[in-house]
Amino acid sequence: MMHKLFPTLIAEYDLSDKVDNVEVMKKIGISGMLMHGTLSKGMSSYMGGYDCALTRLAMKDLQTAIKECLDDYCKEAGLEENVIVNSWCNVLKEGGYVKRHRHDKSVLSGAYYPASDPDDCPLLIENPTQIYKMTETKVYDTEYNVSAIGVPTQAGKLVIWPSYLYHETQKNSSEERFTISFNTLDKSYLNAIRN
Numbered sequence: 001m002m003h004k005l006f007p008t009l010i011a012e013y014d015l016s017d018k019v020d021n022v023e024v025m026k027k028i029g030i031s032g033m034l035m036h037g038t039l040s041k042g043m044s045s046y047m048g049g050y051d052c053a054l055t056r057l058a059m060k061d062l063q064t065a066i067k068e069c070l071d072d073y074c075k076e077a078g079l080e081e082n083v084i085v086n087s088w089c090n091v092l093k094e095g096g097y098v099k100r101h102r103h104d105k106s107v108l109s110g111a112y113y114p115a116s117d118p119d120d121c122p123l124l125i126e127n128p129t130q131i132y133k134m135t136e137t138k139v140y141d142t143e144y145n146v147s148a149i150g151v152p153t154q155a156g157k158l159v160i161w162p163s164y165l166y167h168e169t170q171k172n173s174s175e176e177r178f179t180i181s182f183n184t185l186d187k188s189y190l191n192a193i194r195n
C-alpha cells in the first residue's frame with residue numbers, strides 16, 4: 001500500500017462568465033503602476049501591502065467572484081473564512097520575469113488573468129518539500145519529486161495557493177502579460193486587530 005499524504009491545495013477557477021475582463025483591463029491601465037523589485041521588466045501597482053486595487057478601482061464583479069472562490073477553497077481545505085487584505089495589478093513586458101518569492105503575512109494568495117496570450121510565461125509554483133531534498137538524486141520526475149509545476153495563463157482563470165509557496169516565472173515571451181494578485185488573512189484575526 002502506497003499512501004499519498006500531505007497534499008498541497010492549488011485551486012483553479014474559471015471566472016470568464018462572471019467578470020467583465022474588458023473593464024478589468026481598462027482599470028489595470030489606470031491602476032498607477034511603478035517598478036517593483038520582484039519584477040524584471042515589469043510594472044506593479046503594489047504599494048507596501050496597504051492598497052487593495054480591487055476596492056480602489058471598484059472591480060466589484062472580480063472581487064465578489066474571488067471571494068466566492070476563497071470560500072470554496074477554505075471549505076475544501078478545512079480553513080477558517082479568509083478575506084482579501086490587499087491586491088495589486090502587474091504587467092510583465094516581453095523578456096521580463098517574476099523573481100522567486102512568497103507572500104509573507106498572508107494565508108492564501110492568488111493570481112487572476114484578465115487576458116492571455118499563448119506566449120505568456122506560466123506561473124511556476126515550487127514544490128514546498130524541495131528545500132528538504134538535500135541528498136536524494138532524481139532519476140525522473142514524479143508527483144513526489146517534481147521541483148515546480150507550471151500554471152499557464154488563460155483569460156478568466158483564477159489560481160489560489162497557500163501563501164507560503166515560493167513561485168516565480170521564467171522570461172515572458174508575449175508583448176504584455178497581465179495579472180491581478182491578492183493576499184488574505186483569517187477573518188477572525190482581522191476582527192481581533194480591528195477592535
Ligand SMILES: [Fe+2]
Nearest residue numbers: 101102103167
Ligand atoms: Fe507572487
